[in-house]
Amino acid sequence: MHITVASIVVLALWSLPSATAQTKNTASTNKVKSFDHLVINVSDMERALAFYKRLGFTLINEDGWRRGQGQVSIKIGDNQKINIHKQDVLGPQNKPQDIGPNDKFNLAYIPLAGDADFCLVWGGTIQEAQQHLRDSGVDHISVPRNVTGARGPATSVYFRDPDGNLWEFVVYPQ
Template sequence: MTVISATPNFHQYRLSGQMLNVHGPGLVDATDPSMLARLPVRPGGSDLCFRWPGDIADACAHLDRCGVVVQTGPCQRSGARGAGVSVYFRDPDGTLLEFITYPAEDRGASGVPGVMAESSDLG
């Protein structure tokens, strides 16, 4: 992930050929309203899932190094590419974020050690 632009109210990230624009709470007062969501999402009212290219233990170690607390996981999930293993965490505003790995794609279908029983609380 590459940070393209960062101001107090607006951040742009380039993610593997995709662009993610994040609108902060003060952007409403500083931007043309036609460029904003009609009904802004409140912090904690949405979530984003990112594919982690390695195994889930590496994702957890990365979060730990960054001082980020894992909320749930590792746990079995179904994602855009099928069955995967996810960890959930929150950004400073409380938005739920997810890293998902796809074991069959990334490491072979040998299974994933340390995975909790499937949880349905996060869907």
């Protein structure tokens, strides 16, 4: 059985109380302001870095990572980042290694490349997003799709990175 990030999120959301109960109970206690960072797991760091550079992303600490000092991140906006982790706890058959009896359910220790799904707001038209992806050498780009994003109705295009992670550029009406 293959457990994906999406299935874990669905299970977590399914176990939450109803939206009505959440609104009543969490309005004054929830102090979450924004995302700080997300993590993407990759199987080949050099291939991933080349891909993200072709897309024009700004990488943080690439030189430090090459010296064995810290991790590489993709800068998103002014205050967020996506950390790039090398998938390295998998065994020769791409199966999780035994990481100890107390850690077997700690999924943070069993990253799988290709399990991520990201949506980033594109600061131009959907046609410009598609052209940017084509110019960056991305092979498979979806047709524009009407979606409902966090801010409401929008249009998105989807593509995959070399590890199969799903990326989405969303454009909101002006």
